Amino acid sequence: MGGELRAQDAAVGVGGQAGTGAMSAVGHELAEKVGGLLAGGEVRMFLGYGAGRTALRVRPRHVLRPEGAAGLVWNEFCAPSLAKYLLDEQEEEGRVGVLVKTCDLRAMKRLVADRRVDRGRVLLVGVGCAGVVDAGKVEALLVEPVVEAGVQDGKLVLQTRSGVRELPREEYLLERCLHCEDPNPREVDLLVGPEVAPWAARPRDYAEVAEVTAMGAAGRAAYWDRQFARCLRCFACRNVCPACSCRECSLEVWEPMWLPREVSVSEQYMFHFTRAFHVAGRCVDCGECERVCPVSIPLMKLNRALQKEIQELFGVERPWEPEEKEPLAMYTPDDPDFH
Amino acid sequence: MRRLERKDMRAFLDKLASAASLVAPVREDGVVVFRPVSSGEQVVLDYVNPVRSAKELFFPQTEVMFRFLPSPVAGITPVQPDRQTVLFGIRPCDLAALSLLDEVFLGGDYRDACWARRRELTTLVGMACEQPDESSCFCTAFGITPGTADGADIMLYPAGEWLGVEVLTPRGQALLDRVLSDGAVALGEIGPPGAASQAGAGGGAGEAGDRLQQEYLKRPVRLGDRLRVGDLAKELDDRFDDPYWEEASRRCLGCGICTYLCPTCHCFLVTDVPKRDDGVRLRCWDSCQFKDFLLMAGGHNPRPTKKERTRQRFMHKLNYFVHRYGRYLCTGCGRCVQHCPVGLDMATVIADLRGVSEHV
Ligand code: SF4
Ligand code: SF4
Ligand code: SF4
Ligand code: SF4
Numbered sequence: 001m002g003g004e005l006r007a008q009d010a011a012v013g014v015g016g017q018a019g020t021g022a023m024s025a026v027g028h029e030l031a032e033k034v035g036g037l038l039a040g041g042e043v044r045m046f047l048g049y050g051a052g053r054t055a056l057r058v059r060p061r062h063v064l065r066p067e068g069a070a071g072l073v074w075n076e077f078c079a080p081s082l083a084k085y086l087l088d089e090q091e092e093e094g095r096v097g098v099l100v101k102t103c104d105l106r107a108m109k110r111l112v113a114d115r116r117v118d119r120g121r122v123l124l125v126g127v128g129c130a131g132v133v134d135a136g137k138v139e140a141l142l143v144e145p146v147v148e149a150g151v152q153d154g155k156l157v158l159q160t161r162s163g164v165r166e167l168p169r170e171e172y173l174l175e176r177c178l179h180c181e182d183p184n185p186r187e188v189d190l191l192v193g194p195e196v197a198p199w200a201a202r203p204r205d206y207a208e209v210a211e212v213t214a215m216g217a218a219g220r221a222a223y224w225d226r227q228f229a230r231c232l233r234c235f236a237c238r239n240v241c242p243a244c245s246c247r248e249c250s251l252e253v254w255e256p257m258w259l260p261r262e263v264s265v266s267e268q269y270m271f272h273f274t275r276a277f278h279v280a281g282r283c284v285d286c287g288e289c290e291r292v293c294p295v296s297i298p299l300m301k302l303n304r305a306l307q308k309e310i311q312e313l314f315g316v317e318r319p320w321e322p323e324e325k326e327p328l329a330m331y332t333p334d335d336p337d338f339h
Numbered sequence: 340m341r342r343l344e345r346k347d348m349r350a351f352l353d354k355l356a357s358a359a360s361l362v363a364p365v366r367e368d369g370v371v372v373f374r375p376v377s378s379g380e381q382v383v384l385d386y387v388n389p390v391r392s393a394k395e396l397f398f399p400q401t402e403v404m405f406r407f408l409p410s411p412v413a414g415i416t417p418v419q420p421d422r423q424t425v426l427f428g429i430r431p432c433d434l435a436a437l438s439l440l441d442e443v444f445l446g447g448d449y450r451d452a453c454w455a456r457r458r459e460l461t462t463l464v465g466m467a468c469e470q471p472d473e474s475s476c477f478c479t480a481f482g483i484t485p486g487t488a489d490g491a492d493i494m495l496y497p498a499g500e501w502l503g504v505e506v507l508t509p510r511g512q513a514l515l516d517r518v519l520s521d522g523a524v525a526l527g528e529i530g531p532p533g534a535a536s537q538a539g540a541g542g543g544a545g546e547a548g549d550r551l552q553q554e555y556l557k558r559p560v561r562l563g564d565r566l567r568v569g570d571l572a573k574e575l576d577d578r579f580d581d582p583y584w585e586e587a588s589r590r591c592l593g594c595g596i597c598t599y600l601c602p603t604c605h606c607f608l609v610t611d612v613p614k615r616d617d618g619v620r621l622r623c624w625d626s627c628q629f630k631d632f633l634l635m636a637g638g639h640n641p642r643p644t645k646k647e648r649t650r651q652r653f654m655h656k657l658n659y660f661v662h663r664y665g666r667y668l669c670t671g672c673g674r675c676v677q678h679c680p681v682g683l684d685m686a687t688v689i690a691d692l693r694g695v696s697e698h699v
Binding site (some may be wrong): 052053054057059060061062080085088139143144145147226227230232233234235236238239240252260261262263264291292294295296298 | 367368369370372390391400401470472473474561586589590592593594595596599600608610612621623624626629631645674676678680681682683686687697698
C-alpha cells in the first residue's frame with residue numbers, strides 16, 4: 001500500500017488545486033467527509049478526482065485510506081464519469097463511495113438497471129455542478145500549460161507562465177452541460193457543497209442529427225467513411241460507456257467472430273453500428289464516448305440519431321430513468337407486432 | 340544546408356506529389372493526421388504532430404501478408420507493397436520510433452519482409468519542431484531533440500520566411516534532384532543576402548546552417564527537460580513488485596488509446612480470413628492493454644488484471660526493451676500524455692517512479 005502514497009504525492013505536485021475559492025472549499029469539505037467515511041469503515045474505497053498534470057486536467061483517484069482523502073479535488077474540470085469503475089469492485093465485499101454529478105447519476109442508474117452494480121453496495125456522494133469545461137477545447141488555443149484556472153464572473157480565468165487569459169466560460173463547457181436539466185444531483189446518500197443555481201438549459205433539439213441528415217445519402221456516406229477511417233478501434237468509447245457493461249463484448253468474441261480484426265471501411269461500419277445500436281434506448285446521453293475519443297469521431301451524432309428515433313417511435317424521453325421502457329430490450333406478449 | 344523560401348513551399352510539395360505518392364499531415368475534421376495528398380494545398384504546416392503516428396505507414400493496422408489457395412491447388416502468394424512513397428513532415432520523435440522498430444523488425448535473426456519493403460520504398464522528409472507542445476512533448480527525456488534528424492533522408496528546419504533544407508542520404512538527394520529538375524522550384528543559399536557570392540566573408544552559408552541546426556538541437560522541451568530518464572531502466576530492475584503498479588493501474592480504462600497512438604508499440608495478432616475460393620492471412624494491431632491479449636486456449640491468462648497489464652506496458656518500454664536493445668522504447672512524442680483519458684501516461688509514470696514533478 002506504500003505505493004499509493006508515492007503515486008499520490010507526485011500527483012499533487014506544483015500544479016496544485018484548480019478552481020475558485022468556493023470550489024476548493026467544496027474540495028475541503030469533500031476531503032473531510034471522505035476521510036471520515038473511510039476512517040469509520042462506512043466505505044472501503046472512495047472514487048473521486050485528484051489533480052492532473054496541468055490545472056485543466058484531473059484524474060480519477062481511488063482513495064483507500066483516510067489520509068488519501070486530502071488529495072481529492074473538486075473543480076470545473078472534473079469531467080470523467082467514475083461510475084464505471086464500480087465494475088472492477090464487484091468481487092470484494094464492502095461499500096464503495098463515489099462522487100457523482102447529475103450526469104454521473106444517470107450512468108449509475110444505467111448500471112444499476114442493467115444489474116451490473118448493486119446500489120446497496122454503493123454510497124453516492126453528490127455534488128452540485130455548475131458545468132464542466134472541455135479541457136481539450138481550451139488546450140487547443142494555448143501553447144503554454146495552464147498553471148492555475150478558475151471561474152470569475154462567468155469568465156474562465158487561465159493563468160499561464162506568460163500571463164492571464166480570460167475566456168467566455170459558457171462557450172467552453174461540455175455539450176452535455178448546456179443541456180443539463182438539474183445541476184444538483186438528487187437521490188444520493190450524501191451531499192457536499194452548496195446547491196448550485198439552475199440555469200436555462202437548452203432543450204435537446206437534435207440539431208446535430210438534422211445537420212447530418214441534410215447531407216443526403218451520398219454526403220452522409222462520405223462523411224461517415226471519413227470519420228470511421230480515422231477510428232483506431234481502441235474501444236475507449238466502449239470502455240468508458242456506462243451502457244456498455246457486458247461481461248463479454250461481442251466485438252471481442254473470437255468464435256463466432258462478429259467483428260473481424262480487419263480494419264476496413266465495411267468492418268468499421270460493422271463496429272460503429274453495433275456499438276450505437278447496442279446502446280440505443282439505453283444511452284444516458286453523457287457524451288463520455290465522444291469526449292475520450294482521441295481522434296474526435298462525432299459518436300454523439302450516431303447516438304442522438306437513434307435517441308431521436310426511439311423518442312419518436314416509442315415516446316421514450318429519458319431512457320436512464322429506471323421506470324422508463326427499454327423498447328429494444330424488452331418483451332411483452334401484447335406486442336402489436338408479435339408473431 | 341540550402342534554403343527554401345516559405346512562399347515556394349506549396350510548389351515544393353506539388354513537386355514531391357508528382358515525384359511519388361506523397362503522404363503528409365492534413366487537418367481533417369479538426370484533427371491532424373497523415374494522409375495521401377495530391378497537391379501541396381492540402382498539407383498543413385502549423386501542426387505539432389499528427390495524432391496517429393507515422394508507424395502505420397510501415398506497419399499498417401491491417402496488413403495482408405499473403406493470399407492462399409485451398410487444396411488441391413494449394414499455394415501462397417506473398418502480397419508486397421510496390422509504391423514509391425514520400426512521407427513529408429515526420430517529426431524527430433517519430434523518426435526515432437522508426438529506428439526503434441527497425442531493431443524489432445529487422446535487427447534480429449528474422450527480417451520482417453513487410454516492414455522492410457515499406458521502409459525501402461519510403462523516402463522520409465523530416466520537419467524540425469518549431470513549437471513543441473509544452474504540456475505533452477517530452478522527447479528530450481530520451482535524448483531526442485526538436486532538431487534530431489537521425490533517420491531522415493531530408494530534414495527541414497523552419498526559420499521564419501524560409502526553411503533550411505539538409506540532405507542526409509543518397510535517397511534524399513535523388514528525391515531532391517527530381518523535385519528541382521525542371522527549375523520550377525529552386526533552393527537558395529543560406530546566410531546574409533549576397534553572402535554566398537562573397538566567398539570567404541565571415542559567417543558563410545555553412546556556418547549559418549550549422550547555427551540553425553544547433554538552435555534546434557538545443558531548443559528547450561519543458562516537460563522532457565524535467566523528466567530525463569537517466570538510469571531509470573536499472574532502477575526498475577527491482578521494482579517489478581512495487582505496489583505502485585496496482586495503485587496506478589486502478590484508474591486505467593483498459594482501452595487501446597495509448598498503445599495504438601504510440602509510435603513504438605508494435606504488438607500484433609495474426610488471423611486467417613478464408614473466403615470461398617481463397618483467403619488471406621492478416622496481421623492486425625493488438626494491444627497489451629486489452630484484457631484478452633494473452634488469453635490462452637483453455638482460459639489461462641498470465642496477465643489477468645489491470646495491474647499486470649499496466650506494469651507490462653511501462654516495464655516493456657522502460658526496462659525489458661532496454662535490456663534487449665540498449666534503448667528505451669519511448670521517444671517522448673507525448674501522444675499518450677495528451678490522449679489517455681485518465682492521465683496514466685508515460686510522462687506521469689516516469690514522474691511518479693522518479694519522484695519528480697511533471698508540472699511544467
Ligand atoms: S474511441 Fe474513437 S478511435 Fe477509439 S474506437 Fe471509439 S470511435 Fe474509434
Ligand atoms: S493507460 Fe490510458 S490510454 Fe492506456 S489503456 Fe489505460 S486508460 Fe486507456
Ligand atoms: S509511450 Fe507515449 S510518449 Fe512514449 S512514444 Fe509511446 S505514445 Fe509516445
Ligand atoms: S516530442 Fe519532440 S520531436 Fe516530437 S513533436 Fe514534440 S518537440 Fe518534436
